[in-house]
Amino acid sequence: MRDATRHPLHDLHDAVIVGAGPAGLAAALMLGRTHRDVVVLDSGTYRNDPTDAMHNVLGFDGVEPAEFRAAAHRTLAAYDTVELRRTxxxxxxxxDPAAPADGFVVRTAEGDVAGRRLLLATGVRDELPATPGLAELFGTVAAHCPYCHGHEFSGTPVAILGAGPHAPRVAGLLERIASRVVVLADGADVDPQVREALDARGVAVRPERVLRLERTALADGHPGARAVLDGGEELLGGVMVAPALHQAAPFAARLGLELRDSGCVAVDAMARTSMPGVLAAGDLAHTADFPMPLASVTAAMAAGQLAAASIDSDLLTL
Known part of the structure; x- marks a missing residue:
């Protein structure tokens, strides 16, 4: 990995990657292996900061996210044309606003860095419901993805917080994992179609308002949560929640990039955005072929690799 002192900040690099999560790091590796001159900007803040372990990542299942990043940094250190800046x-x-494909400048606390292509890999941030205690549990006992965290709740009662249209599908994903699934409607009305779908799966609905969630342990010592309701409580091994997603950085808005209804940046099959020369990969990006952005470490790495191939191919024509 290149020493920052070898290249002045004003050099026009082949690409600047903003974001050093799985998508940005995978893109840097791909470009490094083709000897492209790449700068990766790492803010030190990541979407999976709250979790104590990442899952469903081959070779890294159950590993702390920091350990995954450290392994990625060691890998990138072998490539002289890749520079990681912790800023x-x-x-x-x-x-040139009149010709954006000519290159981009990224302003940082340490000065400007410019590149012929720009890859946004800044991810999204999760806005949780305002349920007291939820934020303290999120990433461990509370999670948003059954594929990434559901197995850890095996054999325990699991609650779905909120009875929105997502609830029946999440219940279906959990029914082979949890000992029992319950939906906490939190005082909200339940759509009749949602209620019918939940009834068909034998999923109970607690209509009461959720006063708070508390960390506790189940009788067998398994980590858990107590949901204190307005009229009772539920002792749970896990809580599934559907956060609202927001862009973690303002750059898509500042560049005027097209967004999809999901709030994520619209990209084509090759990770290209609506602005020539700008690509996006990872949680913040959304192709029209999928009903939702693919929010997983493995999917982000694949998207980063694809974006890097697109960048390399594009630069061959210059």
Missing amino acids: SAHDVAPL
Whole structure:
């Protein structure tokens, strides 16, 4: 991995990658292996910060996210054309607004860095419901993805917080994992179609408002949560929640990139955004072929690799 002192900040690099999660790191590796001159900007803040272990990642199942990043950094250190800068970006802009494909400048606390192509891999942030105690549990006893965290709740009662249209599908994913599934409607009305779908799966609905969630342990010592309701309580091995997703960085808005209804950046099959020269990969990006952004470490790595191939191919024509 290249020493930052070898190249002045004003050099026009082949690509600047904003974001050093799985998508950004995988893109850097792909570009490094083709000897592209790449700068990766790492803010030190990541979507999976709250979790104590990442799952469903071949070779890294159950590993702390920091350990995964450290392994990725060691891998990238072998490539002289890849530079990792531990700094936050605070603005991005085309070098020439009339010809954005000519290159981009990214402003950081340590100065400007410019590249012929820009890859946004800044991810999204999760906005949790305002349920007291939920934030303290999120990433361990509370989670948003049954594929990434459901197995850890095996054989325990699991609650779905909220009775929105997502609830029947999540219940279906959990029915082979949990000992029992219950939906906590939190005082909200339940759509009749949702109720019918839950009834068909034998899923109970607790209509009461959720006063708070508390960390506790089950009788067998398994980590758990107590949901204190307005009229009772539920002792749980896990809580599934559907956060609202927001762009973790303002750069898509500042560049005027097209967004999908999900709030994620619209990209085509090759990770290209609506602005020539700008690509996006990872949780913040959404192709039209999928009903939702693919939010997993493995999917982000694949998207980063694809974006890097797209960048390399594009630069061959210059």
